[in-house]
Amino acid sequence: MAPPGDPRRLCRLVQEGRLRALQEELQAAGGCPEMAGDTLLHCAARHGRRDILAYLTEAWGMDMEAANRDYKRPLHEAASMGHQDCVRYLLGRGAVVDCLKKADWTPLMMACTRKNLEVIQDLVEHGASVLLKNKDGWNSFHIASREAMHGHLEAVKVLLKRCQYDPDCKDNCGVTPFMDAIQCGHIDVARLLLEKHKVCLSAEDRLGAQALHRAAVTGQDEAIRFLVSELGVEVDVRATSTHLTALHYAAKEGHTSTIQTLLSLGADISSKDERNRSALHLACAGQHVACAEFLLQSGLKDSEDLTGSLAQQLIGGAAPATTR
Structure with missing residues (x-):
């Protein structure tokens, strides 16, 4: 049997949402062990365990800004997986809304790859920048416009309401959000960009x-x-x-x-x-x-x-x- 505080067992308890068992383990171990890579907060945020997230933060003072090997914070994990309650908890506790992971992805960018509109709204309302660009030159508009698996018309609407952006902003390949929408077949998004921002139809990539x-x-x-x-x-x-x-x-x-x-x-x-x-x-x-x-x-x-x-x-x- 694994000794108290075994990282693999602790992670499994978090994943399964077994708060009481986790409390007993951590009390027996005298605290949270040092873990390479993901912390227990990352694990809780990824799996939507808001109660465990709160317990680890408030009872043991775990660092909400701890980064894993990809420089992801717990907020990245919660936003990426669309766990609104976890996102709201972390933001309410003062998590940095525009923290960057590898390749300069923000939590908002990661949220724009999902269909959880409420998470996008929460991040924007807490001051997330819609204009920051990642290493590929993509901002949140590019991501929401291009996602082939999603086609986030409602997300684009929210972003358009929240800022004044260059309608023909380009990524590192010279691609605009309108071009992204078109090449992914999202005609509704392309039409919205045309109606709201009069994008240039003849814009060219590199x-x-x-x-x-x-x-x-x-x-x-x-x-x-x-x-x-x-x-x-x-x-x-x-x-x-x-x-x-x-x-x-x-x-x-x-x-x-x-x-x-x-x-x-x-x-x-x-x-x-x-x-x-x-x-x-x-x-x-x-x-x-x-x-x-x-x-x-x-x-x-x-x-x-x-x-x-x-x-x-x-x-x-x-x-x-x-x-x-």
Whole structure:
């Protein structure tokens, strides 16, 4: 049997929410042992054990600002997991609201990856900055706009109400929140950003790509229709540094359905980039059989024998075994 104060047993008691057993263990051990990495407060915050969080803080004076190996504080853990009662307790006890973990993520940034709107509201009401940026140049707007698993329309609404931010603020790759929303297919978020802040539709990332190009890369057909049909974005607009169109990007990534969408919207199937490559060139280079077949069937007539030869080899099965 593990001796009193064994860290692994204490962590298990916290996870299971067994406050009485934890009290007995700590009293027998004479206090909280030194623990490498996560403290018992981290564990309590992560698992939503508000009563244990209060006990450890008030009875044993544990440090709410103790950082683990990733420099996470208990507030990071509670915000990340959406435990509002723990967040409120820590903030009420004076926890630093904009504490930074590795890569400069704040608790608010972590909360924006979840669907717990109340936690986001609590953090903002306690003064959390919505404009701080992490090491990738993302602020809370970028994160709330881009989360592919979430699409936080309500979170974006809360953040918009709480501050005046640059509508076209960019991360380290030059991506704006509007571009994030579009490339993740969150049209409702994109529409909100347009209505509230009149974002620039032609903003470019560091490679000169616009929102339309990024939607083509990620295969977001509905977002492409939204941009072209509703907002009037030119379907053949080129990225300034590469001269690639959305059709080129879609072919490069092997998105056959996106190619179909772009062609239905009037994209020029024969357009070339600065290296004189068509969409068929890029589909062949990426060994995307279905895309190459579709482009040929759609009437693409390339003047270069090399392209036609590559396409025929690819479709005929002469491509390497890594074809995808």
